[in-house]
Amino acid sequence: MALALIGSVGLHWAFLQSFAWSTMLVDNLTTSSFSVAIQRTFDGKHPCALCKAIDAGKKSEKKSEALVSLKKFEGLNEFVSLVLLPPASFPTMEAQDALFETLLRTPPTPPPRAA
Numbered sequence: 001m002a003l004a005l006i007g008s009v010g011l012h013w014a015f016l017q018s019f020a021w022s023t024m025l026v027d028n029l030t031t032s033s034f035s036v037a038i039q040r041t042f043d044g045k046h047p048c049a050l051c052k053a054i055d056a057g058k059k060s061e062k063k064s065e066a067l068v069s070l071k072k073f074e075g076l077n078e079f080v081s082l083v084l085l086p087p088a089s090f091p092t093m094e095a096q097d098a099l100f101e102t103l104l105r106t107p108p109t110p111p112p113r114a115a
Helices: 002-009 011-031 034-042 049-066 097-104
Strands: none
Touching: 011 034, 011 049
């Protein structure tokens, strides 16, 4: 179920792009300094084969989504207002005297012995 959710949201492209950037960074670090490798990896002017494949996949996915016809949502056209009115009076409740009395009683002395 989690994989279906990831696929429906498009998170798989983010995972693939992260992998592509990681491999590009490692490849660029072998030939240049860290700052140059970072700049070359993320500038968008030097895409690797995997980055190009990811872009092509995203574009083809968007084209297939555009073919789906969207239906107009036909909901209620009426404006509904909700008015909350306070009650005229609040009912009073009697206190539970029995519970209160049990809390005031002291324990029996001497304490009962375990059998």
